[in-house]
Amino acid sequence: MQHISSTLGVPDTSYVPRHVAIIMDGNGRWATQRHLPRVAGHSRGLDAVRAVVEACAARGVQFLTLFAFSSENWRRPADEVSFLMRLFMTALRREVIKMHANNIRVRVVGDLSRFSPRIQQLILDAEARTAGNTGLTVTIAANYGGRWDLLQAMRKMLARSPMLDPDAIDESVLAPHLAMSYAPEPDLFIRTGGEQRISNFLLWQLAYSELYFTDTYWPDFDAAELDKAFASYRQRERRFGRTSAQLLAPGLSGTA
Numbered sequence: 001m002q003h004i005s006s007t008l009g010v011p012d013t014s015y016v017p018r019h020v021a022i023i024m025d026g027n028g029r030w031a032t033q034r035h036l037p038r039v040a041g042h043s044r045g046l047d048a049v050r051a052v053v054e055a056c057a058a059r060g061v062q063f064l065t066l067f068a069f070s071s072e073n074w075r076r077p078a079d080e081v082s083f084l085m086r087l088f089m090t091a092l093r094r095e096v097i098k099m100h101a102n103n104i105r106v107r108v109v110g111d112l113s114r115f116s117p118r119i120q121q122l123i124l125d126a127e128a129r130t131a132g133n134t135g136l137t138v139t140i141a142a143n144y145g146g147r148w149d150l151l152q153a154m155r156k157m158l159a160r161s162p163m164l165d166p167d168a169i170d171e172s173v174l175a176p177h178l179a180m181s182y183a184p185e186p187d188l189f190i191r192t193g194g195e196q197r198i199s200n201f202l203l204w205q206l207a208y209s210e211l212y213f214t215d216t217y218w219p220d221f222d223a224a225e226l227d228k229a230f231a232s233y234r235q236r237e238r239r240f241g242r243t244s245a246q247l248l249a250p251g252l253s254g255t256a
């Protein structure tokens with residue numbers, strides 16, 4: 001299904017965001033505050049993932065996208081990186097079974113070539129096992145970067161049509177090659193942990209997303225915190241470039 005681009009048309013809006021994208025930040029600080037090793041924060045972070053997946057499914061969210069590991073996270077100390085890899089494997093083994101039982105589809109986006117063959121196989125298995133599920137789609141962004149996504153999309157586009165006329169390149173030519181072309185653009189972007197940055201997450205897709213930042217560290221983010229973000233989202237006026245007056249008379253707004 002082709003989703004409406006927020007820069008070309010006016011996507012439908014709904015009471016509950018259809019697509020929620022989250023940067024799960026603050027695991028390390030959560031742990032340090034408790035005099036625990038940073039990795040303890042990541043373990044608790046996985047508990048928070050479970051709670052937020054359940055809460056999104058219960059609230060009728062269609063797509064939940066979680067930034068689990070950025071292309072830049074390889075720069076962390078080796079033992080923290082390998083802990084995160086083990087946690088990722090645990091999640092792919094155990095959590096996916098539970099998600100499958102709840103009709104949740106799992107997808108993973110990012111440059112997966114840098115992961116071990118074992119992890120790559122677990123990713124393929126998780127995606128295949130849940131491919132027929134029709135409930136919430138949980139996308140894990142792993143070794144993902146927004147710039148990487150744009151570059152790989154351009155490469156794919158040109159590989160398919162090497163003689164492409166530059167003037168013929170528009171959104172509808174490029175967008176199908178983006179890693180998350182199966183999902184509508186995020187309605188709501190959440191970042192925990194106090195920083196107010198996009199950090200090379202979904203650069204193309206966040207064009208008209210509502211942004212919500214909270215100081216809460218990710219391990220403390222739960223259903224109640226999600227509801228606060230949703231309440232904030234509901235108060236936003238999503239104009240997609242139009243004026244407030246046009247929103248009151250939608251018949252006059254047009255989609256061009």
Ligand code: FPP
Pocket residue numbers: 024025026027028029030042043045046049066067068069070073084087088091140193218
């Ligand atoms: C950011 O906190 C968090 C990460 C880089 C890892 C996120 C991983 C999880 C939440 C657990 C695994 C999840 C899945 C889906 C397998 P930080 O370490 O940057 O925290 P800090 O800013 O306080 O140092």
